[in-house]
Amino acid sequence: MVGALIVYKLAMPSYDYKCEFCQTQVELALPVDHEVPECAGCMGKLKRLWSAVPIHFKGDGWAGKS
Numbered sequence: 281m282v283g284a285l286i287v288y289k290l291a292m293p294s295y296d297y298k299c300e301f302c303q304t305q306v307e308l309a310l311p312v313d314h315e316v317p318e319c320a321g322c323m324g325k326l327k328r329l330w331s332a333v334p335i336h337f338k339g340d341g342w343a344g345k346s
């Protein structure tokens with residue numbers, strides 16, 4: 281069970297969501313077809329932010345250095 285959970289989390293990309301009301305920005309790892317959660321602060325509607333840049337993989341050690 282633990283191993284399966286780890287694989288599940290690793291395979292899950294995270295996205296940035298922003299509340300349309302209080303502008304709170306959160307990062308959540310949810311399946312693409314998952315129902316969009318509500319804002320934890322005001323229970324408002326969260327809107328996914330589509331990032332053009334893979335912000336989670338910047339820094340040394342990743343592909344690109346030869």
Ligand SMILES: [Zn+2]
Binds near residue numbers: 299302321
């Ligand atoms: Zn909110």
